Amino acid sequence: MNRVIFSVSLVLLAAVFAGCNRTDPQSDARLNxxxxxxxxxxxxxxxxxxxxxxxxxxxxxxxxRNATLQASSESKPSIDTGRADALQAEILALTKRVSELEKQxxxxxxxxxxxxxxxxxxxxxxxxxxxxxxADRQSEALWPLVKSGxxxxxxxxxxxxxxxxxxxxxxxxxxxxxxVKDEPESKQARLTLASVLVSRFQDLRxxxxxxxxxxxxxxxxxxKALAIDPDYYEARHxxxxxxxxxxxxxxxxxTANVDLDKALEMQAQMPxxxxxxxxxxxxxxxxxxxxxxDDALAKVNAGLEKSSQDAGLLAxxxxxxxxxxxQGD
Numbered sequence: 001m002n003r004v005i006f007s008v009s010l011v012l013l014a015a016v017f018a019g020c021n022r023t024d025p026q027s028d029a030r031l032n033x034x035x036x037x038x039x040x041x042x043x044x045x046x047x048x049x050x051x052x053x054x055x056x057x058x059x060x061x062x063x064x065r066n067a068t069l070q071a072s073s074e075s076k077p078s079i080d081t082g083r084a085d086a087l088q089a090e091i092l093a094l095t096k097r098v099s100e101l102e103k104q105x106x107x108x109x110x111x112x113x114x115x116x117x118x119x120x121x122x123x124x125x126x127x128x129x130x131x132x133x134x135a136d137r138q139s140e141a142l143w144p145l146v147k148s149g150x151x152x153x154x155x156x157x158x159x160x161x162x163x164x165x166x167x168x169x170x171x172x173x174x175x176x177x178x179x180v181k182d183e184p185e186s187k188q189a190r191l192t193l194a195s196v197l198v199s200r201f202q203d204l205r206x207x208x209x210x211x212x213x214x215x216x217x218x219x220x221x222x223x224k225a226l227a228i229d230p231d232y233y234e235a236r237h238x239x240x241x242x243x244x245x246x247x248x249x250x251x252x253x254x255t256a257n258v259d260l261d262k263a264l265e266m267q268a269q270m271p272x273x274x275x276x277x278x279x280x281x282x283x284x285x286x287x288x289x290x291x292x293x294d295d296a297l298a299k300v301n302a303g304l305e306k307s308s309q310d311a312g313l314l315a316x317x318x319x320x321x322x323x324x325x326x327q328g329d
Contacts, residue, residue: 260286
Protein backbone atom coordinates (compact mmCIF):
# COMPACT_ATOMS: atom_id res chain seq x y z
CA MET A 1 0.00 0.00 0.00
CA ASN A 2 1.68 3.18 -1.16
CA ARG A 3 -0.74 5.79 0.15
CA VAL A 4 0.23 7.58 3.34
CA ILE A 5 -1.36 7.62 6.76
CA PHE A 6 -4.66 9.17 5.76
CA SER A 7 -5.86 6.20 3.70
CA VAL A 8 -6.10 3.93 6.71
CA SER A 9 -7.28 6.79 8.91
CA LEU A 10 -10.21 7.55 6.62
CA VAL A 11 -11.47 3.99 6.94
CA LEU A 12 -10.89 3.74 10.67
CA LEU A 13 -12.32 7.14 11.56
CA ALA A 14 -15.50 6.37 9.67
CA ALA A 15 -16.09 3.60 12.19
CA VAL A 16 -15.39 5.60 15.33
CA PHE A 17 -18.97 6.46 16.21
CA ALA A 18 -20.61 3.62 14.35
CA GLY A 19 -19.02 0.79 16.36
CA CYS A 20 -15.48 -0.23 15.56
CA ASN A 21 -14.95 -2.86 12.85
CA ARG A 22 -18.62 -3.87 12.73
CA THR A 23 -19.54 -6.26 9.94
CA ASP A 24 -23.23 -6.88 10.59
CA PRO A 25 -25.34 -4.46 8.45
CA GLN A 26 -28.38 -4.89 10.71
CA SER A 27 -26.31 -3.98 13.77
CA ASP A 28 -24.86 -0.98 11.93
CA ALA A 29 -28.30 0.27 10.92
CA ARG A 30 -29.73 -0.23 14.38
CA LEU A 31 -26.76 1.49 16.03
CA ASN A 32 -27.07 4.48 13.69
CA UNK A 33 -30.79 4.74 14.48
CA UNK A 34 -30.19 4.58 18.22
CA UNK A 35 -27.35 7.11 18.07
CA UNK A 36 -29.49 9.58 16.13
CA UNK A 37 -32.46 9.12 18.44
CA UNK A 38 -30.26 9.58 21.48
CA UNK A 39 -28.84 12.84 20.15
CA UNK A 40 -32.29 14.16 19.30
CA UNK A 41 -33.64 13.36 22.74
CA UNK A 42 -30.64 14.97 24.45
CA UNK A 43 -31.24 18.14 22.44
CA UNK A 44 -34.98 18.03 23.10
CA UNK A 45 -34.26 17.64 26.78
CA UNK A 46 -31.99 20.69 26.75
CA UNK A 47 -34.63 22.71 24.89
CA UNK A 48 -37.31 21.73 27.38
CA UNK A 49 -35.07 22.58 30.30
CA UNK A 50 -34.41 26.02 28.84
CA UNK A 51 -38.11 26.55 28.22
CA UNK A 52 -38.98 25.50 31.76
CA UNK A 53 -36.47 27.94 33.25
CA UNK A 54 -37.94 30.76 31.19
CA UNK A 55 -41.46 29.79 32.24
CA UNK A 56 -40.51 29.74 35.89
CA UNK A 57 -39.03 33.22 35.55
CA UNK A 58 -42.17 34.37 33.77
CA UNK A 59 -44.38 32.88 36.47
CA UNK A 60 -42.39 34.71 39.18
CA UNK A 61 -42.73 38.02 37.30
CA UNK A 62 -46.44 37.51 36.72
CA UNK A 63 -47.05 36.63 40.34
CA UNK A 64 -45.30 39.81 41.46
CA ARG A 65 -47.31 41.81 38.96
CA ASN A 66 -50.53 40.17 40.11
CA ALA A 67 -49.79 41.09 43.68
CA THR A 68 -49.31 44.73 42.63
CA LEU A 69 -52.43 44.73 40.48
CA GLN A 70 -54.50 43.08 43.17
CA ALA A 71 -53.41 45.72 45.64
CA SER A 72 -54.60 48.42 43.24
CA SER A 73 -57.84 46.52 42.49
CA GLU A 74 -56.91 46.07 38.81
CA SER A 75 -57.70 42.91 36.89
CA LYS A 76 -54.96 40.30 37.10
CA PRO A 77 -53.65 38.20 34.23
CA SER A 78 -53.94 34.45 34.38
CA ILE A 79 -50.83 32.41 35.12
CA ASP A 80 -50.30 29.09 33.40
CA THR A 81 -48.32 27.35 36.13
CA GLY A 82 -49.56 23.98 34.85
CA ARG A 83 -47.33 24.25 31.80
CA ALA A 84 -44.20 24.42 33.95
CA ASP A 85 -45.34 21.32 35.86
CA ALA A 86 -46.05 19.52 32.59
CA LEU A 87 -42.59 20.41 31.32
CA GLN A 88 -41.01 19.03 34.47
CA ALA A 89 -42.85 15.73 34.00
CA GLU A 90 -41.83 15.56 30.35
CA ILE A 91 -38.19 16.24 31.19
CA LEU A 92 -38.20 13.45 33.78
CA ALA A 93 -39.67 11.09 31.20
CA LEU A 94 -37.07 12.13 28.63
CA THR A 95 -34.25 11.67 31.12
CA LYS A 96 -35.42 8.13 31.75
CA ARG A 97 -35.63 7.48 28.00
CA VAL A 98 -32.08 8.86 27.50
CA SER A 99 -30.80 6.44 30.13
CA GLU A 100 -32.57 3.56 28.38
CA LEU A 101 -31.09 4.54 25.03
CA GLU A 102 -27.58 4.84 26.46
CA LYS A 103 -27.86 1.32 27.83
CA GLN A 104 -29.22 0.11 24.50
CA UNK A 105 -26.39 1.82 22.63
CA UNK A 106 -23.78 0.26 24.90
CA UNK A 107 -25.26 -3.20 24.41
CA UNK A 108 -25.05 -3.19 20.60
CA UNK A 109 -23.19 -6.27 19.34
CA UNK A 110 -19.69 -5.76 18.00
CA UNK A 111 -17.94 -7.57 15.20
CA UNK A 112 -16.46 -9.96 17.75
CA UNK A 113 -19.94 -11.17 18.77
CA UNK A 114 -21.68 -10.89 15.41
CA UNK A 115 -21.03 -13.33 12.56
CA UNK A 116 -22.98 -14.99 9.74
CA UNK A 117 -25.00 -18.02 10.80
CA UNK A 118 -23.04 -20.30 8.49
CA UNK A 119 -19.62 -19.04 9.59
CA UNK A 120 -17.37 -21.75 10.95
CA UNK A 121 -15.98 -21.10 14.46
CA UNK A 122 -12.30 -20.22 14.57
CA UNK A 123 -9.91 -22.46 16.50
CA UNK A 124 -9.42 -21.35 20.07
CA UNK A 125 -5.69 -20.85 19.49
CA UNK A 126 -6.10 -18.45 16.52
CA UNK A 127 -3.60 -15.58 16.66
CA UNK A 128 -3.97 -11.98 15.44
CA UNK A 129 -3.03 -11.19 11.82
CA UNK A 130 0.37 -10.09 13.11
CA UNK A 131 1.55 -11.75 16.33
CA UNK A 132 3.32 -9.49 18.78
CA UNK A 133 6.82 -10.85 18.15
CA UNK A 134 6.58 -10.35 14.39
CA ALA A 135 5.04 -6.91 14.84
CA ASP A 136 7.88 -5.95 17.18
CA ARG A 137 10.42 -6.85 14.52
CA GLN A 138 8.62 -4.80 11.90
CA SER A 139 8.19 -1.81 14.20
CA GLU A 140 11.91 -1.81 15.08
CA ALA A 141 12.64 -1.24 11.41
CA LEU A 142 9.90 1.37 11.02
CA TRP A 143 10.56 3.63 14.01
CA PRO A 144 13.81 5.21 12.72
CA LEU A 145 12.02 6.05 9.46
CA VAL A 146 8.98 7.41 11.29
CA LYS A 147 11.17 9.67 13.40
CA SER A 148 12.89 10.95 10.26
CA GLY A 149 9.52 12.16 8.96
CA UNK A 150 8.82 9.33 6.48
CA UNK A 151 5.06 9.50 5.89
CA UNK A 152 4.81 6.01 4.41
CA UNK A 153 6.59 4.55 7.43
CA UNK A 154 4.12 6.35 9.70
CA UNK A 155 1.28 4.87 7.69
CA UNK A 156 2.81 1.39 7.89
CA UNK A 157 3.23 1.70 11.66
CA UNK A 158 -0.39 2.77 12.04
CA UNK A 159 -1.61 -0.15 9.94
CA UNK A 160 0.62 -2.53 11.87
CA UNK A 161 -0.89 -1.35 15.16
CA UNK A 162 -4.38 -1.75 13.75
CA UNK A 163 -3.82 -5.32 12.53
CA UNK A 164 -1.81 -6.62 15.48
CA UNK A 165 -2.64 -7.64 19.02
CA UNK A 166 -3.75 -5.32 21.79
CA UNK A 167 -0.43 -6.09 23.49
CA UNK A 168 1.41 -4.62 20.51
CA UNK A 169 -0.92 -1.61 20.34
CA UNK A 170 -0.23 -0.90 24.00
CA UNK A 171 3.50 -1.02 23.29
CA UNK A 172 3.50 1.16 20.18
CA UNK A 173 1.18 3.74 21.77
CA UNK A 174 3.52 3.93 24.77
CA UNK A 175 6.47 4.41 22.42
CA UNK A 176 4.65 7.26 20.71
CA UNK A 177 3.75 8.83 24.06
CA UNK A 178 7.37 8.58 25.19
CA UNK A 179 8.48 10.29 21.98
CA VAL A 180 6.05 13.14 22.62
CA LYS A 181 7.28 13.38 26.20
CA ASP A 182 10.91 13.51 25.08
CA GLU A 183 10.23 15.92 22.19
CA PRO A 184 7.07 17.88 23.03
CA GLU A 185 7.76 20.38 20.23
CA SER A 186 7.99 17.69 17.54
CA LYS A 187 5.05 17.93 15.16
CA GLN A 188 5.90 14.49 13.75
CA ALA A 189 5.73 12.99 17.24
CA ARG A 190 2.30 14.53 17.82
CA LEU A 191 0.95 13.29 14.50
CA THR A 192 2.40 9.82 15.02
CA LEU A 193 0.75 9.55 18.43
CA ALA A 194 -2.59 10.64 16.95
CA SER A 195 -2.18 8.10 14.16
CA VAL A 196 -1.46 5.09 16.34
CA LEU A 197 -4.17 6.11 18.81
CA VAL A 198 -6.71 5.58 16.01
CA SER A 199 -5.99 1.84 16.25
CA ARG A 200 -7.22 1.90 19.85
CA PHE A 201 -10.87 2.32 18.80
CA GLN A 202 -11.16 -1.41 18.09
CA ASP A 203 -10.36 -2.08 21.76
CA LEU A 204 -13.29 0.10 22.86
CA ARG A 205 -16.16 -1.69 21.19
CA UNK A 206 -19.55 -0.87 22.72
CA UNK A 207 -17.96 1.85 24.87
CA UNK A 208 -19.08 5.10 23.17
CA UNK A 209 -18.04 7.31 26.09
CA UNK A 210 -14.46 6.02 25.98
CA UNK A 211 -14.45 6.29 22.19
CA UNK A 212 -15.45 9.93 22.54
CA UNK A 213 -12.67 10.58 25.05
CA UNK A 214 -10.17 8.89 22.73
CA UNK A 215 -11.34 11.00 19.79
CA UNK A 216 -10.84 14.09 21.94
CA UNK A 217 -7.29 13.03 22.79
CA UNK A 218 -6.50 12.47 19.12
CA UNK A 219 -7.79 15.91 18.17
CA UNK A 220 -5.78 17.46 21.01
CA UNK A 221 -2.56 15.96 19.63
CA UNK A 222 -3.36 17.20 16.13
CA UNK A 223 -4.15 20.67 17.48
CA LYS A 224 -0.78 20.70 19.24
CA ALA A 225 0.98 19.66 16.04
CA LEU A 226 -0.72 22.55 14.23
CA ALA A 227 0.20 24.93 17.05
CA ILE A 228 3.83 23.95 16.50
CA ASP A 229 3.51 24.38 12.73
CA PRO A 230 0.29 25.98 11.38
CA ASP A 231 1.39 25.01 7.86
CA TYR A 232 1.76 21.31 8.70
CA TYR A 233 -0.44 19.94 5.92
CA GLU A 234 -0.48 16.32 7.07
CA ALA A 235 -1.95 17.32 10.44
CA ARG A 236 -4.58 19.55 8.81
CA HIS A 237 -5.51 16.74 6.42
CA UNK A 238 -5.87 14.31 9.31
CA UNK A 239 -7.97 16.73 11.37
CA UNK A 240 -10.30 17.63 8.48
CA UNK A 241 -11.05 14.00 7.71
CA UNK A 242 -11.58 13.12 11.35
CA UNK A 243 -14.06 15.96 11.89
CA UNK A 244 -15.96 15.06 8.72
CA UNK A 245 -16.47 11.57 10.12
CA UNK A 246 -18.05 12.74 13.38
CA UNK A 247 -21.83 12.34 13.82
CA UNK A 248 -23.73 15.23 12.23
CA UNK A 249 -24.90 16.56 15.61
CA UNK A 250 -21.36 16.92 16.96
CA UNK A 251 -19.74 20.38 17.11
CA UNK A 252 -16.64 18.94 15.43
CA UNK A 253 -18.72 17.88 12.42
CA UNK A 254 -20.44 21.24 12.14
CA THR A 255 -17.09 23.04 11.79
CA ALA A 256 -15.33 20.44 9.65
CA ASN A 257 -15.72 22.65 6.57
CA VAL A 258 -13.27 25.14 8.10
CA ASP A 259 -10.53 22.51 8.20
CA LEU A 260 -11.51 21.07 4.83
CA ASP A 261 -11.28 24.51 3.24
CA LYS A 262 -7.93 25.12 4.88
CA ALA A 263 -6.62 21.79 3.58
CA LEU A 264 -7.72 22.69 0.04
CA GLU A 265 -6.04 26.09 0.34
CA MET A 266 -2.80 24.43 1.42
CA GLN A 267 -3.04 21.88 -1.41
CA ALA A 268 -3.14 24.71 -3.94
CA GLN A 269 0.36 25.73 -2.81
CA MET A 270 1.81 22.21 -3.03
CA PRO A 271 2.65 19.69 -5.77
CA UNK A 272 -0.33 17.42 -6.35
CA UNK A 273 -0.45 14.12 -4.42
CA UNK A 274 -3.05 11.40 -4.83
CA UNK A 275 -3.83 11.53 -1.12
CA UNK A 276 -5.24 15.03 -1.72
CA UNK A 277 -8.28 13.29 -3.22
CA UNK A 278 -9.29 12.21 0.26
CA UNK A 279 -10.12 15.80 1.21
CA UNK A 280 -12.52 16.06 -1.74
CA UNK A 281 -14.10 12.73 -0.72
CA UNK A 282 -14.48 13.87 2.89
CA UNK A 283 -15.91 17.25 1.83
CA UNK A 284 -18.46 15.59 -0.46
CA UNK A 285 -19.40 13.18 2.31
CA UNK A 286 -19.77 16.12 4.73
CA UNK A 287 -22.31 17.74 2.40
CA UNK A 288 -24.02 14.41 1.63
CA UNK A 289 -24.57 13.59 5.30
CA UNK A 290 -26.44 16.89 5.58
CA UNK A 291 -28.58 16.20 2.52
CA UNK A 292 -26.82 18.93 0.48
CA UNK A 293 -26.42 16.69 -2.53
CA ASP A 294 -25.75 19.35 -5.17
CA ASP A 295 -22.88 20.71 -3.09
CA ALA A 296 -21.61 17.18 -2.52
CA LEU A 297 -21.64 16.41 -6.23
CA ALA A 298 -19.84 19.67 -7.04
CA LYS A 299 -17.10 18.85 -4.56
CA VAL A 300 -16.58 15.28 -5.75
CA ASN A 301 -16.53 16.44 -9.38
CA ALA A 302 -13.89 19.03 -8.50
CA GLY A 303 -11.77 16.20 -7.14
CA LEU A 304 -12.33 14.07 -10.24
CA GLU A 305 -11.11 16.94 -12.40
CA LYS A 306 -7.75 16.48 -10.70
CA SER A 307 -7.76 12.68 -10.53
CA SER A 308 -10.42 11.11 -12.75
CA GLN A 309 -9.73 7.50 -11.78
CA ASP A 310 -9.39 7.81 -8.01
CA ALA A 311 -11.34 4.92 -6.47
CA GLY A 312 -12.42 6.91 -3.42
CA LEU A 313 -13.81 9.77 -5.50
CA LEU A 314 -15.62 7.40 -7.87
CA ALA A 315 -17.20 5.54 -4.95
CA UNK A 316 -18.26 8.79 -3.32
CA UNK A 317 -19.80 10.07 -6.56
CA UNK A 318 -21.77 6.84 -6.84
CA UNK A 319 -23.04 7.34 -3.28
CA UNK A 320 -24.10 10.93 -4.07
CA UNK A 321 -25.91 9.93 -7.26
CA UNK A 322 -27.66 7.10 -5.42
CA UNK A 323 -28.83 9.55 -2.77
CA UNK A 324 -30.16 11.88 -5.49
CA UNK A 325 -32.23 9.09 -7.04
CA UNK A 326 -35.78 8.95 -5.57
CA GLN A 327 -36.50 5.63 -3.90
CA GLY A 328 -38.52 3.30 -6.05
CA ASP A 329 -36.94 4.48 -9.32
